[in-house]
Amino acid sequence: MTAVLTGRVVRPGDSYYDEASRGWNHFFTHKPAAVVFAHDTGDVVNALAWAREQGVPFRVRSGGHALEGWSGLDDGIVIDVSGLKSVAIDAAAQTATVGAGLNQMEAVIGLGTAGFVAPTGTEGSVGLTGATLGGGFGLLTRIYGMASDNLLSAEVVVASADGGAEVVTADEQNNPDLLWALRGAGNGNFGIVTSLTYQIHPLAQAVYIVATWTGIDNLEAAIEAWQRSAPYVDNRITSQLEIEGGGFALHAALASGSEAEALQLLSPVLSIGSPDIVVQDGSWPEIYSDFQIPIEVDPANWKFNSQFMTEPLPPEALRIIGAFMAKAPAGCNYFTNAFGGAVRTNEPSGGSAFAHRDALYYAEPGAGWGVRGGAPTSDEEAATVLGWVAEFSEAMAPYVNGAYVNVPNLGMADWEHAYWGPNVERLRKIKAAYDPDNVFCYEQSIPPA
Numbered sequence: 467m468t469a470v471l472t473g474r475v476v477r478p479g480d481s482y483y484d485e486a487s488r489g490w491n492h493f494f495t496h497k498p499a500a501v502v503f504a505h506d507t508g509d510v511v512n513a514l515a516w517a518r519e520q521g522v523p524f525r526v527r528s529g530g531h532a533l534e535g536w537s538g539l540d541d542g543i544v545i546d547v548s549g550l551k552s553v554a555i556d557a558a559a560q561t562a563t564v565g566a567g568l569n570q571m572e573a574v575i576g577l578g579t580a581g582f583v584a585p586t587g588t589e590g591s592v593g594l595t596g597a598t599l600g601g602g603f604g605l606l607t608r609i610y611g612m613a614s615d616n617l618l619s620a621e622v623v624v625a626s627a628d629g630g631a632e633v634v635t636a637d638e639q640n641n642p643d644l645l646w647a648l649r650g651a652g653n654g655n656f657g658i659v660t661s662l663t664y665q666i667h668p669l670a671q672a673v674y675i676v677a678t679w680t681g682i683d684n685l686e687a688a689i690e691a692w693q694r695s696a697p698y699v700d701n702r703i704t705s706q707l708e709i710e711g712g713g714f715a716l717h718a719a720l721a722s723g724s725e726a727e728a729l730q731l732l733s734p735v736l737s738i739g740s741p742d743i744v745v746q747d748g749s750w751p752e753i754y755s756d757f758q759i760p761i762e763v764d765p766a767n768w769k770f771n772s773q774f775m776t777e778p779l780p781p782e783a784l785r786i787i788g789a790f791m792a793k794a795p796a797g798c799n800y801f802t803n804a805f806g807g808a809v810r811t812n813e814p815s816g817g818s819a820f821a822h823r824d825a826l827y828y829a830e831p832g833a834g835w836g837v838r839g840g841a842p843t844s845d846e847e848a849a850t851v852l853g854w855v856a857e858f859s860e861a862m863a864p865y866v867n868g869a870y871v872n873v874p875n876l877g878m879a880d881w882e883h884a885y886w887g888p889n890v891e892r893l894r895k896i897k898a899a900y901d902p903d904n905v906f907c908y909e910q911s912i913p914p915a
Contacts, residue, residue, distance in 0.1 A: 469516040469630065473509035474549075476501045486546075487538065489527070490591070492838070493767035493848070494535025498525075501544045507633060507660045510623045513545045514631035514658060518905060525908065526654050529569050529593020533770055534874050536654070536908045548593070550660055555580045561618060563663040566595040571758065578751030582666040583721075585610040588706075590758045595659055599652030600872035601820050603828065605674075605719035606750075608704040608807030614649040615814045616665040622648070624657035625905040633660075638816050647896045650820030651886055653871065655893075655912045656900045673720040673728040674753040677741040680713045682791050684739035686784040688714065689802075693778045695734040697806035697826040703731050707802045709787075711794040716741070719753065765797060765834030767843065769852055771859040772873035773866040774825040783865045790831075790858045795850050797835040800858075803828045821887035822868050829866075830873060831858040874910055881910055891915070 476486040477500050486501040499522065502513045517524040523542035530537060530548070538544060550565035553576035562577055562584070571590030577583055585606040587597045594613075602613025610616065619637030622644065626632040634657070636644040647656060679688065689707065696705050705718035716735055720728040725745050729736065736743065746753055779787075791800060805825045813823065822828075833851035836843040859875075869875045869884040882890045890912075897904075898914035 469512055469519050471500070471502055471516050471543075472512045473505050474503040476503070487544070489530040489532060489535060489538050490761075490764075491531070491533055491535060491768045492836070493769070494538065496535065496538035497540050498538065498544045499541050501546055503546045503549050504660075505549055507550075507621065507623065510545060510547060510658050510660055511631045511633060513543065514623055514625065517543055517545075518625065518629055518631070526658050526906075528566055528595045529591065531589075531592045531596065533768060534876055534909070536874075536910075545658060547595070547658065547660060552661075553577070555582065555666070557582075560666050560668070561663055562666045563661055564594065566660050566662065568594045570594050570597060571754070574754045575751050577666055578749060581668055581670060583610070583669045583750050584616050584664045584666050585613050587613075588757070590754065591761050595662060596653055597872060598662060599648055599650075599659065601650050601822075601870065602872075603803055603805070603809075605704045605706065605717065606721060607809060608804060609701050609721045610667055611808040611812045611814075612650075612818075612820055613664075614818055614820055615808070615812060617645070617649055617662060617814075618665055619645065619663040620648055620652075620659050621661040622657040622659050624900055625903065637663075642816055643896050644900060646817050647819050647893055649814065649818030651871065651889070651893050651912065654906055654908055655897060656906060669721055669750055671722055671747065672750050672753055673723055673725055674746040674748075674757070675716070675718045675720075675728055675732060675743065677716040677732070677736055677743045678713060679715070679739055679741045682709070682711075682714060682788065685709065685714055685791060686781075686788050688716075688735055688738045689779070689784055689787065691734045691738055692716070692802070692804075693775070693826065696804035699731050701807035703728065704807070705732065705735075705804050707800075709791055709800040711791060711796070711798070717757070721750075762838055764838055766836035766838045766840070767848065768832070768834050769855050770830050770832035770873045771855055771875050772870035773829045773831075773859070773862060774822045774868040774870065775827050775829060775865065776824050776867040777865075778826065779865055783862065786861050790854070790861065795833070795854055798831075798833045798851055798854050801830040801832060819886055819889045819893060821885070821889050822870070825868070828870060829862070831855050831862070871910075882912070
């Protein structure tokens with residue numbers, strides 16, 4: 467039986483083609499032969515079967531935020547699931563089943579209207595599915611764990627033995643090894659996820675704090691105070707540091723509590739220098755919506771490298787951070803997110819492929835440059851910021867233990883073990899079981915055993 471592409475199929479020459487073929491990071495451009503916007507799981511099955519039948523390479527896309535451009539390609543087809551938007555909440559069981567096309571903002575609002583939350587990343591436009599399948603962390607992580615820890619089941623379109631495609635369920639009863647792999651290594655490796663069921667958590671109120679320091683004179687002292695407190699404090703509070711050349715800020719969320727309590731829990735850092743402090747008390751959807759930056763004002767081009775810290779940084783490493791931030795080109799930054807708490811203690815039933823439970827925190831040298839929708843930037847500007855990120859990352863390498871698959875480190879020698887540590891061999895065996903022909907293949911996909 468010959469497969470046929472269904473859904474909305476956009477091809478070169480169509481008026482929507484340029485927009486359809488472009489991801490969030492404009493540093494990468496691709497010219498696919500077609501972009502297939504799926505309306506339902508059947509469209510995904512048809513697209514995968516058609517690609518296999520025709521021998522055409524493909525990539526899978528949800529939010530389009532693949533930082534190295536790996537959700538796009540030239541000449542093949544992009545299977546886009548961003549149209550699969552649905553939210554079904556079982557309040558009694560405290561579970562939610564959502565379509566794979568939801569972005570994180572839509573998920574926060576969809577769950578929040580019913581008084582629930584699930585841990586997500588902080589960027590609302592990022593696809594929930596991609597974030598979850600690689601791990602997924604943000605400002606509710608220390609109380610509720612990784613997004614992937616809350617994944618209970620998934621509907622997945624896999625490559626069938628007859629050369630086509632079929633739908634399977636991955637949960638603790640059906641294909642539990644696939645569920646284990648999807649919890650931290652699921653991005654484009656085993657199949658196309660079309661829906662996900664999460665454990666969700668009731669949360670009526672939260673406190674959000676932003677403390678801002680002008681200049682970086684207090685930076686090293688603040689990082690030292692933060693790294694000695696943030697991974698160990700009350701699990702209800704998760705915090706991040708965001709550092710740019712002109713200053714730095716602490717962002718923190720306390721899930722259920724008072725302003726006074728939040729300030730007390732953050733006091734080791736807030737006592738450094740004289741930061742400007744802004745406090746917001748409200749529902750999580752209100753807080754989350756308010757700290758979003760409109761995508762149209764995002765820079766056009768992005769580069770990040772990912773690093774996990776399992777030991778507090780020594781003074782010489784803090785000096786390296788200070789030195790790089792003092793000479794940071796415009797748009798360059800350093801970002802951290804505290805771990806510990808539920809990430810360390812609450813591995814889900816059945817386990818997960820996420821390998822960084824012992825991390826104290828996550829860190830990310832990065833850069834954003836160029837105007838979205840504006841003229842292309844010069845090669846010199848790109849070379850300057852990319853060089854800074856690479857040099858900073860290399861300087862921090864002696865203090866780092868692991869990397870994050872959702873922020874892939876291009877060119878890393880042993881990326882598999884950096885992302886998944888001791889889980890690599892098991893992942894390769896699961897890959898061989900569900901995708902022995904390596905149909906799901908891209909620059910850093912897991913090879914079959």
